[in-house]
Amino acid sequence: MSAKISAPKPRGEIAELTAxxxxxxxxxxxxxxxxxxxxxEVFRKVINYLTVGxxxxxxxxxxxxxxxxxxxxxxxxxxxxxxxxxxxxxxPDLALLTINQLHKDCADQDxxxxxxxxxxxxxxxxxNFLEYVTTPVTQGLExxxxxxxxxxxxxxxxxxxxDQAVVANTGMLERVRHMLYTDQDANVLxxxxxxxxxVEGVEKLAERNLLYALLNRLKEFSDWAQCAVLELxxxxxxxxxxxxxxxxxxxxxxxxxxxxxxxLAATKAxxxxxxxxxxxxxxxxxxxxxxxxxxxxxxxxxxxxxxLAHVALLAARAPIIFEGDHTAFYCRTHDPSYVxxxxxxxxxxxxxxxxxxxxxxxxxxxxxDVVTPSMAREAVRAVGRIALQVPxxxxxxxxxxxxxxxxxxxxxxxxxxxxxxxLRRYPDMAEVVVSQxxxxxxxxxxxxxxxxxxxxxxxWIVGQFGQHIPDAPYLLEPLAEGWPAEEAPVRAxxxxxxxxxxxxxxxxxxxxxxxxxxxxxxxxxxDVHDRALLYYRLLRTHVAEGERLINxxxxxxxxxxxxxxxxVKDAIFQEFNSLSVVYQAPASTFVDRVAYHSLALADDxxxxxxFGHHPxxxxxxxxxxxxxxxxxxxxxxxxxxxxTIAGTDxxxxxDLLDLVVPSVSxxxxxxxxxxxxxxxxxxxxxxxxxxWGGLASTPPAPAAAVPQAGTSAAGGMLPDFFSDMPGLxxxxxxxxxxxxxxxxxxxxxxxxxxxxxxxxxGAAPALPLPGAAAHAGGAGFGGGLxxxxxxxxxGAPAPAPAPAxxxxPELHLNPSARVSPAVFQDKWKSLPVAHTQQDALxxxxxxxxxxxxxxxxxxxxxxxxxxTIASGGQQPTYKYYFYGQQSGSNSLLLVELVVRxxxxxxxxxxxxxxxxxxxxxxxxWGACFMGFWR
Numbered sequence: 024m025s026a027k028i029s030a031p032k033p034r035g036e037i038a039e040l041t042a043x044x045x046x047x048x049x050x051x052x053x054x055x056x057x058x059x060x061x062x063x064e065v066f067r068k069v070i071n072y073l074t075v076g077x078x079x080x081x082x083x084x085x086x087x088x089x090x091x092x093x094x095x096x097x098x099x100x101x102x103x104x105x106x107x108x109x110x111x112x113x114x115p116d117l118a119l120l121t122i123n124q125l126h127k128d129c130a131d132q133d134x135x136x137x138x139x140x141x142x143x144x145x146x147x148x149x150x151n152f153l154e155y156v157t158t159p160v161t162q163g164l165e166x167x168x169x170x171x172x173x174x175x176x177x178x179x180x181x182x183x184x185x186d187q188a189v190v191a192n193t194g195m196l197e198r199v200r201h202m203l204y205t206d207q208d209a210n211v212l213x214x215x216x217x218x219x220x221x222v223e224g225v226e227k228l229a230e231r232n233l234l235y236a237l238l239n240r241l242k243e244f245s246d247w248a249q250c251a252v253l254e255l256x257x258x259x260x261x262x263x264x265x266x267x268x269x270x271x272x273x274x275x276x277x278x279x280x281x282x283x284x285x286x287l288a289a290t291k292a293x294x295x296x297x298x299x300x301x302x303x304x305x306x307x308x309x310x311x312x313x314x315x316x317x318x319x320x321x322x323x324x325x326x327x328x329x330x331l332a333h334v335a336l337l338a339a340r341a342p343i344i345f346e347g348d349h350t351a352f353y354c355r356t357h358d359p360s361y362v363x364x365x366x367x368x369x370x371x372x373x374x375x376x377x378x379x380x381x382x383x384x385x386x387x388x389x390x391x392d393v394v395t396p397s398m399a400r401e402a403v404r405a406v407g408r409i410a411l412q413v414p415x416x417x418x419x420x421x422x423x424x425x426x427x428x429x430x431x432x433x434x435x436x437x438x439x440x441x442x443x444x445x446l447r448r449y450p451d452m453a454e455v456v457v458s459q460x461x462x463x464x465x466x467x468x469x470x471x472x473x474x475x476x477x478x479x480x481x482x483w484i485v486g487q488f489g490q491h492i493p494d495a496p497y498l499l500e501p502l503a504e505g506w507p508a509e510e511a512p513v514r515a516x517x518x519x520x521x522x523x524x525x526x527x528x529x530x531x532x533x534x535x536x537x538x539x540x541x542x543x544x545x546x547x548x549x550d551v552h553d554r555a556l557l558y559y560r561l562l563r564t565h566v567a568e569g570e571r572l573i574n575x576x577x578x579x580x581x582x583x584x585x586x587x588x589x590x591v592k593d594a595i596f597q598e599f600n601s602l603s604v605v606y607q608a609p610a611s612t613f614v615d616r617v618a619y620h621s622l623a624l625a626d627d628x629x630x631x632x633x634f635g636h637h638p639x640x641x642x643x644x645x646x647x648x649x650x651x652x653x654x655x656x657x658x659x660x661x662x663x664x665x666x667t668i669a670g671t672d673x674x675x676x677x678d679l680l681d682l683v684v685p686s687v688s689x690x691x692x693x694x695x696x697x698x699x700x701x702x703x704x705x706x707x708x709x710x711x712x713x714x715w716g717g718l719a720s721t722p723p724a725p726a727a728a729v730p731q732a733g734t735s736a737a738g739g740m741l742p743d744f745f746s747d748m749p750g751l752x753x754x755x756x757x758x759x760x761x762x763x764x765x766x767x768x769x770x771x772x773x774x775x776x777x778x779x780x781x782x783x784x785g786a787a788p789a790l791p792l793p794g795a796a797a798h799a800g801g802a803g804f805g806g807g808l809x810x811x812x813x814x815x816x817x818g819a820p821a822p823a824p825a826p827a828x829x830x831x832p833e834l835h836l837n838p839s840a841r842v843s844p845a846v847f848q849d850k851w852k853s854l855p856v857a858h859t860q861q862d863a864l865x866x867x868x869x870x871x872x873x874x875x876x877x878x879x880x881x882x883x884x885x886x887x888x889x890x891t892i893a894s895g896g897q898q899p900t901y902k903y904y905f906y907g908q909q910s911g912s913n914s915l916l917l918v919e920l921v922v923r924x925x926x927x928x929x930x931x932x933x934x935x936x937x938x939x940x941x942x943x944x945x946x947x948w949g950a951c952f953m954g955f956w957r
Contacts, residue, residue, distance in 0.1 A: 040082060044085035069102075079106070080113050090103040100139060101139060104140070108147060108148075122144075126140075134170050141174050145181045148181070148185065162175075163178065169206075172206070179195045212237070212244075213244055213248030213251060216248075220255075229258040254288060257295045267303065286315075287329075287333060290333070291599040294307060295599070312345065316351050319352075324358070333604050334352075340592070343375070347378075352366045354366050354367070360397070374413055375413065406419065407440070423438050437477075439484075442480070447580045454491055483519075495524055500534070503535055503542070518543050518551065543556075591608070608866070834944055850934070851919075864927045869927060877901070889907050890908075892904040898925075899923055903919070905920070917934045
């Protein structure tokens with residue numbers, strides 16, 4: 024007898040919930056109350072699983088069927104609506120089946136059900152469903168119940184984000200604007216204000232009648248709505264001083280609100296309304312001090328941090344306001360580290376001659392924190408900032424020197440960094456400070472410091488003030504011997520320090536200089552390599568000029584690059600009570616307001632249809648959403664799709680965005696390299712305006728030139744010094760050395776092996792320099808010394824004189840050039856790559872590129888007669904296509920710029936019909952882009 028084998032039951036959460044929902048669709052022996060409770064429990068499980076990321080979309084039919092059997096259960100409806108809106112985009116066909124039920128609920132007698140259904144209907148966020156949404160929203164704006172009306176108002180905003188034309192054509196926006204002035208419910212008014220603010224901007228709404236009407240009912244609004252009204256008040260421009268006082272009196276009570284958001288919103292209104300009245304503004308700063316201090320004292324660290332960020336902004340603008348209340352910013356033991364750090368920054372900002380002793384004493388206690396060395400380091404940094412802004416305060420500099428004996432690596436490292444900044448700001452203090460520091464230098468040898476920035480700071484101090492340190496050259500020799508193990512900033516600082524010490528103390532620093540130059544010229548880091556070559560060539564050709572450039576008199580640094588500029592601070596202040604204050608950056612640097620854009624149409628052009636997909640479908644498809652005929656790379660001049668031009672196949676005429684752009688690190692085709700430079704060679708400069716600092720640029724191979732003899736006190740030794748090196752050879756027509764110089768020449772023999780080490784460069788071919796313009800642009804160190812010195816003479820026979828260079832035409836771009844997209848596309852496909860490079864961008868530059876829908880950048884480039892054919896994109900990729908046309912020959916130069924916002928890398932590709940113009944064009948591009956740098 025054969026046994027009957029039953030199919031195994033499905034296992035897992037989905038199967039269990041499916042079985043439960045199916046069983047709940049029948050009453051069974053359960054009471055109505057029990058059935059409702061069980062349904063709620065199953066629905067709650069589904070929502071919990073949905074929240075943690077599990078896919079519950081397969082339960083869609085069972086969920087809707089089970090909920091429809093209990094139409095009077097509001098709690099069940101809420102959970103069903105949440106489930107529907109969450110999975111509507113994934114299962115649009117099933118979501119369409121719920122439209123009838125949602126429409127039915129929008130007409131329910133219960134206003135709560137009507138509002139919930141309307142909110143869920145608007146939250147489907149599907150463009151195909153808009154025809155089913157507009158009618159219920161329009162009816163909801165006329166509903167008798169305020170809950171339904173306020174929900175419908177927010178629905179208008181949701182529709183506006185999906186399709187602005189629908190809102191404009193149905194008159195919803197006009198209805199919301201009318202309700203803003205006439206509706207009697209405070210919640211409806213608040214939602215109307217939010218919608219109109221997002222659609223039109225708060226500046227357009229800030230008019231007298233509306234503001235006064237809302238202020239008269241301010242107490243009726245919720246805290247969230249009060250913030251919106253106060254933002255409107257902050258954007259209002261009063262007609263006179265009397266009106267300012269009336270508004271301040273009306274908002275006075277809000278400074279004592281329990282909600283921190285309301286207090287900050289009222290603070291912003293007080294500050295911006297009185298900007299034009301300095302005396303009143305000063306009184307306002309005194310008035311808002313106590314409310315802010317009350318918020319700081321709360322136990323909620325998140326709120327305290329947000330308020331402290333705003334206080335830090337105010338303290339930087341008016342430190343005198345808080346200088347008498349410095350004890351309020353002392354750190355508490357239970358404060359989180361981020362709050363302590365911000366409090367120490369505020370203490371440094373408000374330090375003055377009146378409170379500096381108390382503040383520095385408090386910070387010195389924090390610097391002894393052995394449990395959290397990072398906080399101790401922040402305390403030392405705060406003391407250093409105080410020393411910069413209160414230099415005449417006795418004891419502050421001595422505290423920095425005491426920190427050097429703390430024994431904590433992080434404290435010692437930060438003390439050295441702050442000491443370096445102090446000497447850069449106040450060079451006159453060098454003799455006193457360095458003399459006191461000299462005793463500690465023997466215990467703080469650079470190689471014993473654990474952190475690279477500390478070693479770099481100490482190397483800078485030794486090199487810059489070596490005349491005050493008896494054994495300065497010998498302190499740096501261990502670092503020079505361990506060159507490969509050091510980081511690039513330390514190696515760069517060591518190069519500069521060695522040359523500076525050589526100019527001051529030639530006999531003692533000769534060995535050190537020889538060691539670092541020998542390592543530097545073969546260094547793999549581009550900046551260190553270039554710096555070593557620059558110093559070597561300056562010493563070889565013109566020592567006096569080298570001393571002027573490398574070892575000039577130390578000037579006081581008024582402001583450091585890390586400090587925010589006044590323009591940025593003012594922009595952040597205008598965005599008070601926003602994330603800009605917390606991030607310490609304008610909103611434009613971290614908010615992407617517009618993802619796509621369409622260039623302005625010329626007078627004689629017809630607008631083209633928007634596109635977001637191309638036949639190729641590769642990466643970058645849809646980056647350019649709405650572009651006119653002059654920039655639409657998908658269509659030809661007549662509007663025919665490029666994929667069907669002249670009967671050619673689709674692959675050969677796909678969108679320009681489908682073209683494979685060669686990797687920047689790949690080799691440049693020989694056809695392009697024959698008439699141009701590779702990557703950024705021959706002085707064309709980097710994307711940012713010159714030099715060899717591009718991420719993928721190749722090391723330069725300089726052209727030959729006849730060196731000149733140097734003429735300076737220390738440099739007089741150099742002709743003998745270089746002649747002693749094996750394989751170097753004497754410079755042409757050297758100056759006759761003086762007896763003293765000849766005697767000292769032997770002291771410089773430590774560099775004797777530099778020529779053999781650098782001889783490996785001798786095989787590098789000399790690159791042609793196409794014209795003076797390209798030469799000047801590439802010589803990032805002034806005067807083109809890197810290009811004019813022949814490294815081949817350092818270990819190889821002198822090359823034969825270079826043949827006469829052919830005349831290179833001078834670049835003159837046509838200001839009225841006009842190229843059709845079809846021509847641009849054909850040229851781009853047919854021309855080889857003439858130049859590629861990559862560069863890193865700052866966040867501010869990225870924000871500036873995308874600002875105003877990319878139009879600011881394209882307009883800036885157009886000033887150099889570089890025309891835009893297409894631009895735009897969506898994060899994380901922006902793409903720009905430009906062209907220039909040479910006057911006379913009408914030859915084209917084509918540019919593609921791809922910017923990645925996630926890696927902050929800009930990739931440049933240039934193609935040209937006349938490759939001899941490429942170096943000049945790249946120089947022009949670099950200068951133009953440098954003008955847009957932020």
